[in-house]
Amino acid sequence: MRNCCRRDFLRIGAGATFGAAMAGRLAPLWGQESPAKKAKACIVLWMAGGPSHIDTFDPKPGQATGGPFKPVETSVKGVSIGQHLPKVAAQAKHLALVRSVTSKEADHDRGTYLLHTGYAPQETVVHPAIGCVASKEFPAAALPGFVSIGETYNDAGYLGVEHVPLVVANPDDPAAGLVVPEHLRKRRWDARKKLLDAMDTSFAERSDKAAVDEDVKVRARAEALLGSKATEAFDLSKEEEAVRAAYGDSPFGRGCVLARRLVERGVRFVEVVLDGWDTHEGNFDAVQALCGTLDPAYARLVEELAERRLLDETIVLWMGEFGRTPDINGANGRDHHAACFSVVAAGGGFARGRVVGESDKEGREPAKQPVTVPNLLATVYAQLGFDPSKTYLSKEGRPIKLIDKGAPVRELLE
């Protein structure tokens, strides 16, 4: 296992963007057989709607585009972020703040697709979301490889339906549907499954056996999960009240507690959705309220992962489908803006307390080191131990790279 990952990693190291320096730097690390710098899991905090970069991680005080918020100092000297993220500011020492992400997709669906796949939507092929790739590439375990708390783009495309995430629709009751009701347990549940198995077996013989078996495979995984003790991962009542409270009293906060619990128990990829960032009107009130939800949850998640020594092997990504216009519109809102926005990474070998790239003084375009989305996701894949240039076959037999025209970005890493 290690050998294969190492080989993949070195091959990436030989790529153009990574450069020889990185390969040189890595050699001693792997020479020591240290597994510490490879991520084993990833949590994406998905800011649906497209969060304003200027009002969160890229403040522009004194500019007409800056808006009314003041910047707040962080735990990294000389780095400030938006006023309403004070707890996150205190955790900035763990964060790599990318202020120069750039894309051309300023439509919600297209941007969401790009940030989840590294590709703009194409007519001929459906690309798998990062979490589906993690589900495919990491070995299967009792819990699903990919859990989505709330929902955004999560098509598995050519990887097949078995890598679509388990979706937790309501983080306030995450175990709903995962625990078989008391009166059905044991004897009666087994009797039901026996009836069902007999039906499917006989139907497979009478029809298209391969297709039926495929369908039964997905159902068998669901059945195994229902019968497994592993579902206690979804039971938030097992967490102490004080531990939960630190994440804030919100569905998103509870989603973040759940994400941490799942990663602790071997889930490889968790996405937690916070919706409401599409602030065409009343941007500042909305962003302030959203930050009130985001700040304790995000900050505590990073802090607690660090306390539990999980941050080194867990990537935490904060991102949405794009940023928002520096110009403030007539409805005190900000519109879609993809040319320059912020993404924040932590853990899993990403740099700590570093700002990467820079936007121009009004926050319109990258001024230094633009980072494309394929490059960003290639970095995530590489840290998870997957070769971003790995080629899969589409359903039509067409070869498709995990990431096309992208390679890991050295500066994002430790």
Next chain:
Amino acid sequence: MRWIAVAALLLAAQDPRNPIDDHVPDAPACSDEEFLRRATLDLAGVVPTVEEARAGAKDRVALIDRLLASPEFDAWWARFLLELTTERRAARYDSHNGRALFEWLVARMKERTPYDRMVRSLILAKGTANEEGETNFLLRYQVKPSDITGAVGRAFLGVRLQCAQCHDHPFDKYTQDDFWGAAAYFARTKRTYVDGDDGNMGVVDIKKGVMRMPGAKDEEEDEEAPVEERRKVVPPRWLSGKAAERGVAMREQLAALVTSPEESPTFARAIVNRVWARMMGRGIVEPLDGFGRRAKPSRPELLEALAARFVADGYDLRKLVRVIATSKAYGRSAKAAGVRALSVDQLAPSVVRATGYGQDEDGTGGEEPEGMMEEDEEEGDYADYGPPEIWPSAPRTMRRALAQLNGGYTHDMVEQGARFIMKQLGKPVAMKHVEHVYLALLSRRPAAAEAESLAAHLKESPFGRAALEDILWAVLNSVEFNTNH
């Protein structure tokens, strides 16, 4: 013997030889009960009732004709057209009113409007979203010339034009000039907001307006952006190369061009291929919008024959469905036909009818199953079955499997269903109750071997109702119920 010959001639005149049978090799036929369920699901979008299943369908052609004449056929195929024209944004949205479009399509299906005429109406639509349902096709695409052109290509011509929006694709026949030339027919069509009617929008034509090729940095055409000199004006010109005529309204010309066999040779083939895929599980051309230069039809002669027949039949969707449904290929065995996952729109009404779920105590009234028309998919009663998927072969996801095995919806439905059936058939639970479940959901009686183990299960359970619930649960979760085959 002369009368036999005359009768044969009459029959032949009434029902000319099915063109499909000349092109698809024979396969063993399915049983009558399999055919009844398959055809009812494909033509009416629901499983047959217990009574229909009990009566059976020895005369397959009579069954097809009965289904074709039913209101369920109109609604089910209007949903197909709704999916086609809205790209699965079928409910009511800020941008458009999917329900109004659906009602318009149902009315067209009911009055048997030819397909080409429907498409012309969708392209020519004017008026407001809530009043003129057909405007919601253009509104779905924000009345943006580039988006509508992409949708016209994909939905009506089976080609992907979007790629040509930004660059000339080396492998496809349409260039950037072709794309913007086609889009130029919509240069004078605009979206309007209706004063005093919140959320209602409309489509109007203005007198002047030209299409400009977007600049390198500005891929979206934006009427408010200052017009830059470098953005050249693109005159309207159809994909066939035919230039626009003067003095005729642009959209009038386009509607005629899109539906013309000469100017748009893929118009009939694309819809024939989609209907074929919906009923047979796979298109003759795949993907369904892959009628580009590299398209490789699996049976080119069949596609041509079906398209020719469709045109000769006056673009009548009913007749097209009839040709396919009465072919030997359609009636082949489940082994040869394979399985196709049911959509939530087929599952929901089938389950409600069989179990009385969500209905009043006497089994009437109550909530109508909404399926994909549900305005808020996440909160709808049927959301637990996963996202609405109307296309064939949408497989069962983990989420849907979990919901079906152990969702609160499933447990409620199973309990209510057992009560509902016992109310009709009385106590105690016996094999006739089990047979009812099989007929209601699978359109067949239990086979001999099954009947034995089912009877044994009934005996094991001290309370007949619990045993019936178990059986209902197993049937609802079975692949046999969840697929068409």
